[in-house]
Amino acid sequence: MDKIKPFLRWAGGKTWLTKHIDEFLPREFNDYFEPFIGGGAIFLHLKSKGYIKNKSYLSDSNPDLINAYRIIKSNPTDLIHLLDKFKNTEEEYYKIRKVFFDNNIENAAKFIYLNKTSFNGIYRVNSKGEYNVPYGHRKTKELFDFENILKISDLLDKTYFSVTDFKRKCKETKENDLIFLDPPYTVAHENNGFIQYNQSIFSWKNQIELSHILNSLEQKQTHFVLTNASHKSIDELYQIGVKNILSRASTIGGIGAKRTNYNEIIISNVRR
Structure with a gap:
């Protein structure tokens, strides 16, 4: 199958990890879980390559994302x-941004359009739950x-989506299932630009909870x-599994942020 890529721009997306993920996979596994699905780069890679043979349970706390x-x-x-009706103009962007649809298809189209045309593809809402990211002034012929999108749709057989807390989804896994966990990063390693608003999405308390969950998964x-x-x-904090450090280039930066290389840690209990 031809290479399939995420349909969204996603801060902290894991497209770069698709080059390395194979070395962390078990030789075979039952069902696949991903409770922080985001842009879905790892799922799309594994599914298109035929690594996922059974059911997939993909979830996130963002209802607009799951609806899409x-x-x-x-x-x-x-x-x-x-x-196909949307235009990449500032006027169109702010017009669509303030419209509220009661139709799931229209809401999905709005979400994808704003993601493609906003500043850095960031998803951020205010205290009223209103999307408030400014227009991105992206110069691209094809949004x-x-x-x-059609290829992704064809891949989604035996795939189940839910708006679910990560702790609940982790509890549903069973022996020999595979779960990929990519939480919003809480600490600012090498001054990562999108950490500033992730604190409210995924706190240090959540990191502690996740470290305990890894122990349960291992058991x-x-x-x-x-x-x-x-x-x-x-x-x-994480005292379990095998740790590997991978270096990657930063793809997200706020105003004044430097785009540079930084390290990420991969923790796995996979034994091959």
């Missing part, structure tokens, strides 16, 4: 028809890859692969 995935699975043609013999910031506090 569900619509791509069930109504990709209607979604594409709506996306959307409709062929890629019931669930395979896990966790990505996190390569930072002393993370290294000290």
